[in-house]
Each structure stands twice: as C-alpha cells, then as structure tokens.
Amino acid sequence: MFIPRRIKHCRACGSPVDYQQPPEDNRDRAMCPVCGEIHYENPLNVVGTVPAWGDQVLLCLRNIEPRRGLWTLPAGFMELGESTAEGALRETEEEAGARVELQGLFTVLNVVRVGQVHLYYRARMLDTHLAPGPETIEARLFSEAQIPWDQLAFRTVRKTLEHYFADRRAGCFAVHAGDVG
C-alpha cells in the first residue's frame, strides 16, 4: 500500500521534516531534525448507525463530497473526547436530526486503502421526526425492497446493510468484523 507522506513541516517548531526510521522503530516517520519531534500517522475511525423504524432503515442523501448525491447511513469521523458509541449518536443527530437509542455494535469494517475503520451500531429510532443537517440533502426511511443498492455512497454502507437484512431474516443480530476492498 502507498503510505502518503503528507507532513512537510514539524507541528512543534515548524522546521521541514525528514521521513526516517526512528531508533527502535521499524518504519519511516516524519522526524524533525531541529527539535526531534516524531510525527505518527494512523488510521481514522468512522462511526455511524443503522437507524431502524419498524422494518425500515434510515438513509441520508449526501450533500457533500465525496459521493455527493448518493445514499449513506449516518456516519462520520470519530472525534477526540467521545466514545465510538457517542460519536455514532452524534453523527446520527448531525446528519439526520434523528433521535435514536443504540442497540449494540454491529459492524467493524476495515478500509485499508484509505486508512479507515468503519464502526456501525444498530439503533432504534424513537420517532420519525427528521431534521437533516447541512451535510444531508434528504433523510428518508426505506424498506429492504426499496434500498437504492446501486446508489449507495460507500462499500461499508452496502456491507453493513447486507449484514443487517441477513441477520434480521435469521432472527439474530451478530457483530461482523471484516475488510472491504
């Protein structure tokens, strides 16, 4: 995999960095030749929910790039100061304006190519009031038969919905961990 070298300057002192292998490390890091700061770059978590109302699930039509105009589950980057569950709730509120109760971790999906891990929780909608935020054109409930499979924004959304409907048919929800290409 291509590891991007995005850091040009030291965040501590502003000097240009070199990519070098620090002592007792086994890969190159952005190192500051002036102050010695070592900068690590690591994968990011994306957290979200599968909001359910009866036999319907809630999808959001994206109003931002990437994938503007395609459907997604409410989700976004996990922030400092919150847990995966708190982040999933926050994103559901921000993107759909939906009030939900979390029901458990559902998928943990690696997207190695872009350095992300996507974690989705099952969630029960408390009512059907929706108030989409600026990142969402429209939030709408879909039955399984209505899911716009060819207009989904991300493969982790597809995979999560596939697991969701398969588990629902089986009558038992598990936690699914895996990778998407």
Added chain:
Amino acid sequence: MFIPRRIKHCRACGSPVDYQQPPEDNRDRAMCPVCGEIHYENPLNVVGTVPAWGDQVLLCLRNIEPRRGLWTLPAGFMELGESTAEGALRETEEEAGARVELQGLFTVLNVVRVGQVHLYYRARMLDTHLAPGPETIEARLFSEAQIPWDQLAFRTVRKTLEHYFADRRAGCFAVHAGDVG
C-alpha cells in the same frame, strides 16, 4: 474532556496555526492562516490479541513506558496500510514472537480520556515458541488462576481478560463493546 492543542505549526507550510472553528464545522481545529490547511486530531486504535494455548493465555511483561514492569496482552498502535486484524497479528509477533491464528474480534473498548479505542482479537497459538522483542522483558503463559491481576498494565487488558474467562466458562465467546474509565 480536555482536548489537547498539540499542533503549533502547519504541517503543510510551517506557519504558526490558530485554533479556530472552520466554516461549516462545530469545533475548533488547528488552522493555518497562511495556506488554509486544516489539521484534524482524532482518536487512535490500539490492536492486539488474547493468545491462547490450551487453558493458558499469553501475557507480556512490558519493557517500555508507560507501565514498564507490568503485564499486558500483546498490543500496539494500528498503522496505516494494515487492517485491525493484521495489526493485531503484527503486534503479537513483534512483542511476543508468537505465531497465532486469529479466531475473531473479541473486545472493542473505548478509553475516551486518552483518545484511544482498543480492539482485541481471540487467537490460537500454533506452538509455544516465543521470541519477545525489545519492548518485552518476558512473555509467559498463565492459567486463569495464575493471572497477575494486580500487576496488569492497562484497564483494557483487565477488562478483556475478565470477558475472556467469563465467556470461556459460559462456553461461548461473544464480541464485547464498551468503555473503560
């Protein structure tokens, strides 16, 4: 929660940054007043395994800070270019020199205070050959009765071991998601 403001200079151009709220965002980010770069700081994943050999599990005596001289499950920061499972395998190899086969995701534990998510996989050791790396003083197998509960390095290790032995007694391993203080 205290969100550290660790970024002093822009990674793109080296100019001093200001912490400000970007347009269409809802929290302060390190923004570069010269080139416009926005720097995000997000939680990090720590990935590891519960390596089992019969009724014993493998712990490593830490040779590095923090918590040098305390026992841990093999684990470390997830890197770009790998999945959570691949990172867990890599850390098990690096810290214990153990060859294992992964058996499934086991715990997903938030440590909000330090901005981390710890993900542990159950793993079956393929043999008892161990070759601890420089970060480990000693790697050793422990039965449940032998676990040094008062000398464990991290609360996520304690919680993961508690779930492990409870599930083993129950005869069924689940995935456990939650928070540790």
